[in-house]
Amino acid sequence: MDLTRRQLLWAGAALTAATVLTACGSGGDAEPNGSADDTSAKPRKGGTLRVGALGRASAVTRDPHGTQSNESDYLILSLVHDALTVPGAKPNTAPRLAASWEPSADLKTWKFKLAKGAKFHDGSPVTAKDVVFSLKRLRATPAGASRLPGIQAKNITAQGTDTVVLVSDYANAELPLLTRLTTFVVPDGTSDEDIAKAPGTGPFKLDWFRGGNARLVRNDSWHGGTVYLDAIEVKIFESPQAMANALLAGQIDLASNAGAIAARTAKTRKDIQTVRRPNDMAMPIVMRTADGPFADTKVREALRLAVDREAMVKQVLSGYGTVANDILGTGDPAYAKSITQRTRDLAKARQLLKEAGFDTSRTYELMTTEDISGLAESATLFATQVREAGVKVKVVKQESAVFWDKTWLKGDLYTSYWGTNDSVVFFASKTMVSDSGQNEAGWQDTAFDTAYEKAIGTSDDARRTQLLREMQQIEYDSSGYLLWGMADGVDLAAAKVRGLPTLPGYGRVQLETAWLTS
């Protein structure tokens, strides 16, 4: 309890510091800071990039298939090890250790062909056997079933030395997307004791690791292309504010996922560039549809109309984000931009509540946590906004462990967040189809289920796009989600850093393209 209070006070103090800093700046903050995708200069080899990444000292893990709750660990692992695929812009899945992939006609059997010339850091070639071993190891972890959904361990096999075959229990057009996450490859037969020392195949080799801090050096024989940096030093940070201070003081060159508050602090500094990665984090408000006060579609529609999205983005995200339209998967190339943007309509909201017979004399509790910055603030602002439509909402902040144990998947009204902004289908499969394991709102809709099943079983692009559009329309009309906006991922970097990733979510760790001027 004391810790939380301290943290709160510290947050207040940090804000004060930010204000003071801003006041001391030279003003004129309209000037955009340096841009990360400055392509005018030619990449240059050499230099060490010092990266700050968030993490907690007690939660450090060296296992590429373990629970990576630390950004720092995930960053280190994904620079040392290659996953089969990685996030891309368009399409949203790009090759990495798998050079190409091909489905069977029924979309159940997928063959991944490994990249030519891929080698482990010790010089030995990567074979399908290594990949099969790694995927099976991943599948055997406690979260294995959700990391490789629909793929049983026995259905992961090798074909020859360079092809890996995955057979899904059901048709799944987006299987390659799922292999973007933690399909890190280690040599066949690596024991749990040796896992921390296992050679990877990635763009960087581990020089040393200590307590979440690491130094990585360039892997000159990487199969994936030219790597410019000589080395990357990863520094673990407990608090985003300390990380921002380190950047401002010139102790690091990149503050990875520093967030909006830090970005605001750094705004007046001309020598700091702000890299915005759009569609990075969804912070939807979940309304339980199965039962309870929000079971009526009209009530949910009313709340969606009562929220002032622009104000939410401006205040909760400090403007580092965009307004959303209650559909999850905004970064998907198939995201339905054609569906009308919902805007605030208090009169209509009141009318819908009246039609639904909603009890406006009661006070409803909105559960939230302080897991990520802005989440609790979003709840508070939402409560203020819906009061204008006559709905009384009281925000209840729960400690993280309690929230996930007691409220998540069960509560009537609560905030949620998703940092893996993958695709419309990804969210549908995880959180919206009737039998999904994390159906946050307890939503069941037969039309949606049917459209989903057809969409993941369809290889024809035009037909698939149409089905995806159908799913999104149903989601927009009646799901349990109120998605008011999408937060940008915000990285801060020194002026000399170039070639930084701009993709959302896990895209932020693709630092192999970065380079340093002079």
Added chain:
Amino acid sequence: MADQLIPDLEEPTSLSAVPAEERSARSPVARIAARAGLVVLKRSVLLATLLAVVFIGVELLPGDAASATSERGESTADVDRRRETLGLDRPVLERFWDWMSGLPTGDLGTSAQGEHVTGLLTSAFPNTLVLSGSALLLTAALSLSLASGAALRPGGRLDRIVTGMSTAVFAVPEFVVAVVLVLVLSLWTGWLPAVTLTDGDGSPASWTMLVLPALALTVPQTGWNTRIARAALADEARAPYVEAAVLDGLSPRRVVLLHVLPGALPTIATGLATSSGVLLGGAVAVETIFNHPGIGAVLASAIADRDTPVIAGVTVLAGAAISVVLLMADLLRDLLTVGQR
């Protein structure tokens, strides 16, 4: 957490229960050794009790390590499986016993992430010790000089400033001091690094990184200790032999340094020993602000994760460190008062 470890300030008096004849019959060295042994025994019992409290306390918190460290996608069955792997399905007393029986061999168990707690703490704890230790030394030097300076002219201008400032400074929490220090000495002037970054050996990359966090810890504690030292000096100044020294015409400086200070030292040492506990406790907040790689950061996240072995490991180390400091203060008092008994 660390604040709970320093309840027995009045401990030194408890030894006066030993009959006076017995005390005087032994040599001072044997007496001190026996006393140290007794204190170690008492502290060990206290520590064991405290660890039991830690285990039960974490048990009483909602949620457990299995649910706190699970991934979003894990099902109830997955979490149950993890609970089994971590041994959380067993009764808390059994887990406590298991953990305690590993303690004599230096085995502090395994964290919820599967890392050895000993490994987690061996690089972190020395960093905290160096930080709190330098803060303690700095506090001692500053509070002694300030209090002695003030004592030179009781009621003089310096005395009034020191007395007034020490109260004000003690009232400012470490993290406020920390924010101001970072702003002024790092971000504005660029004189010192804003945060601590570590080298490959797990220690701060440069000694300059210790300055700001140590100062943040030192400032409030200096306020506290200056007050104690100033009061002890005032008490001692009323002693007859000090009056005699003054009447002998010795300079105020000589009187304070040679006659007043030695008599006040036991009280000052006890005050500083108390500070060591507060300094370790303050490290939790300060380490986060300065990204100092110590046990504060480990402890904070371990509590969030309900990671009992890690919390207990930190408790043992912090408890042992504080006990050593308190013991040293006691022994110092013994040594200094040997002649008077």
